[in-house]
Amino acid sequence: MAISAPRIYEGTRIPSPVPTIIEVPEELRRSADILEINFGPNHPSMHGVLRLVLQLDGETVVGLKAIIGYLHTGFEKSMEQKTWWKAIPYAPRMDYVSFQANELAFVMAIEKLLGIDVPPKAIWMRTLLAELNRVHSHLVWLGTSALELGAISPFWYAFRERDRVLDLFELVAGARMHTRYFQVGGLAEDIPRGFFPQCREFCEVMPKAVDEYEAMLTENPIWQARTKGVGLLSAADAIALGQSGPVARGSGIDWDLRKAEPYLAYPDVDFDVPVRENGDVYDRYKVHMDEMRESVRIVEQTLEGMPPGPWIADDRKVVLPPREELHTSMESLIHHFKIVTEGFTVPEGEVYVAVESPRGEFGCYLCSDGGPRPWRVRFRAPSFVALQATATCMGQALVADMVAVVGSLDTVMGEVDR
Amino acid sequence: MYESVPGVIETREAHGETTLVVDPARLIEACLHLRDRLDFNFLSDLSSVDYLGWGEEPVAGYWGNATGRDLNAPGTAALPRTPDPKPKRFAVNYHLLRVAPGAGDARRVRVQIWLDDGEAAPSVIQVWPTADWHEREVWDMMGIPFEGHPNLVRILMEDDWEGHPLRKDYPIGGEPVRFSDEV
Numbered sequence: 029m030a031i032s033a034p035r036i037y038e039g040t041r042i043p044s045p046v047p048t049i050i051e052v053p054e055e056l057r058r059s060a061d062i063l064e065i066n067f068g069p070n071h072p073s074m075h076g077v078l079r080l081v082l083q084l085d086g087e088t089v090v091g092l093k094a095i096i097g098y099l100h101t102g103f104e105k106s107m108e109q110k111t112w113w114k115a116i117p118y119a120p121r122m123d124y125v126s127f128q129a130n131e132l133a134f135v136m137a138i139e140k141l142l143g144i145d146v147p148p149k150a151i152w153m154r155t156l157l158a159e160l161n162r163v164h165s166h167l168v169w170l171g172t173s174a175l176e177l178g179a180i181s182p183f184w185y186a187f188r189e190r191d192r193v194l195d196l197f198e199l200v201a202g203a204r205m206h207t208r209y210f211q212v213g214g215l216a217e218d219i220p221r222g223f224f225p226q227c228r229e230f231c232e233v234m235p236k237a238v239d240e241y242e243a244m245l246t247e248n249p250i251w252q253a254r255t256k257g258v259g260l261l262s263a264a265d266a267i268a269l270g271q272s273g274p275v276a277r278g279s280g281i282d283w284d285l286r287k288a289e290p291y292l293a294y295p296d297v298d299f300d301v302p303v304r305e306n307g308d309v310y311d312r313y314k315v316h317m318d319e320m321r322e323s324v325r326i327v328e329q330t331l332e333g334m335p336p337g338p339w340i341a342d343d344r345k346v347v348l349p350p351r352e353e354l355h356t357s358m359e360s361l362i363h364h365f366k367i368v369t370e371g372f373t374v375p376e377g378e379v380y381v382a383v384e385s386p387r388g389e390f391g392c393y394l395c396s397d398g399g400p401r402p403w404r405v406r407f408r409a410p411s412f413v414a415l416q417a418t419a420t421c422m423g424q425a426l427v428a429d430m431v432a433v434v435g436s437l438d439t440v441m442g443e444v445d446r
Numbered sequence: 447m448y449e450s451v452p453g454v455i456e457t458r459e460a461h462g463e464t465t466l467v468v469d470p471a472r473l474i475e476a477c478l479h480l481r482d483r484l485d486f487n488f489l490s491d492l493s494s495v496d497y498l499g500w501g502e503e504p505v506a507g508y509w510g511n512a513t514g515r516d517l518n519a520p521g522t523a524a525l526p527r528t529p530d531p532k533p534k535r536f537a538v539n540y541h542l543l544r545v546a547p548g549a550g551d552a553r554r555v556r557v558q559i560w561l562d563d564g565e566a567a568p569s570v571i572q573v574w575p576t577a578d579w580h581e582r583e584v585w586d587m588m589g590i591p592f593e594g595h596p597n598l599v600r601i602l603m604e605d606d607w608e609g610h611p612l613r614k615d616y617p618i619g620g621e622p623v624r625f626s627d628e629v
């Protein structure tokens with residue numbers, strides 16, 4: 029079955045007046061038999077607790093409205109009640125698939141307000157873990173969204189490698205998910221012995237595993253028929269809708285914060301940013317696959333280049349003193365007590381820090397009044413923004429394609445609803 | 447480069463970030479100028495802050511300065527200090543970004559408007575369609591209305607929810623609890 033490459037549309041497809049709602053045209057409402065159905069919030073092929081209200085003309089989606097908020101937990105409000113360092117574990121629990129990217133953005137924003145220097149070892153280790161996390165997130169995405177389209181095998185293969193990544197996280201931080209390994213000023217603990225060999229082993233396995241997934245899907249005629257030319261999004265529409273990450277790169281926008289605004293150790297490692305032109309589900313899939321390969325390349329380089337030295341800044345007003353000093357130094361004991369009970373204080377001011385999370389630009393806006401608790405914490409969630417593109421991507425798609433479209437936008441509802 | 451932006455009241459530089467405080471009445475004009483003349487084609491984030499109670503109590507913290515903290519300088523730690531007063535209760539922040547190769551270092555700018563309770567902000571949905579859900583979220587969470595938004599309804603909370611949870615006067619645990627023996 030030969031499927032020609034899809035052509036991206038001319039002009040804009042963003043619905044008007046509301047950019048996120050497709051309204052049924054009045055003449056169609058009169059002439060056709062419109063069926064309104066409720067899809068979600070709990071449905072086996074729905075990506076998390078998302079609810080879509082659809083108007084169908086036969087099998088074609090002619091009206092669409094997304095309803096979110098089923099997973100709203102008030103993270104931002106809760107974090108205002110916690111001291112800065114006790115608020116850190118909240119961040120990874122929003123996007124439970126790319127937890128370390130969230131943690132990283134929050135910690136980096138606090139560090140920016142504090143003006144604290146992070147030692148190079150911590151910077152490199154953060155880079156490494158952020159990339160492992162990207163692999164993890166893309167694997168979960170691949171497994172679940174292929175599953176939604178009826179391909180069950182990639183799910184098992186992807187979760188096999190995902191487990192290896194989680195083993196690495198467990199080795200480093202003691203927890204498989206929500207590691208809370210990034211501490212203000214560096215890392216919570218030194219890199220454990222045995223991490224490097226196990227991580228190298230993973231780097232050898234992973235590229236072959238990506239080849240395996242691609243062997244199952246890339247040339248598969250069913251997969252191609254379900255994804256090529258489906259869910260088109262042009263570059264101009266993607267920018268107008270604030271799309272970032274793989275969704276933007278699948279639409280031909282060569283944009284990656286790791287290159288555009290280099291942070292961590294990204295300027296010192298060599299990697300490419302995969303960009304595809306067609307803006308359909310297939311291209312988003314290809315971008316995800318290529319990004320996994322690039323991430324493994326970055327992980328390999330960070331393993332080689334990992335600098336020696338301390339893993340956390342030596343600033344006793346912010347960083348907990350080393351454990352062993354507590355038994356011998358009164359000063360350290362006091363610092364430990366003060367930081368744990370009162371928390372450290374952060375100078376007055378506001379910052380916005382963005383990192384390239386697996387889903388795109390993950391931003392953290394912080395406002396401090398100079399006290400031990402954040403005045404305001406705000407997260408720019410890429411999933412929340414990506415979901416807004418659903419209506420534009422749908423065009424006049426079939427209801428079965430809708431599942432492919434929503435899946436390809438790679439949203440995690442925990443992050444959408446926060 | 448921001449002198450030509452219409453409606454700018456104040457320009458601030460802190461932590462390497464530029465903030466343009468803009469007159470709310472001229473926000474759309476300023477945003478269109480930033481988008482079309484200065485290439486800020488991408489609205490990263492739109493969020494709000496409630497400053498109710500800000501600076502009422504001195505905060506025991508250190509000052510900090512632009513380069514970071516100097517632990518050896520006297521008076522940088524643990525002395526109470528009142529944060530700088532804010533002009534109005536609410537601030538709405540628009541974080542803009544230039545998505546274009548070779549845009550240089552000045553990629554981001556924060557546009558800020560100040561509003562009192564009940565004052566409406568002009569909707570920028572016509573400038574950046576991505577503002578749609580962001581503005582709904584600000585309305586839902588902070589209760590700041592957006593004039594000209596075609597679909598300003600709650601987004602995260604239920605439609606019949608009372609109050610705006612992220613306001614400082616909204617208590618944590620403010621959700622009414624219903625017990626099984628209640629009729």
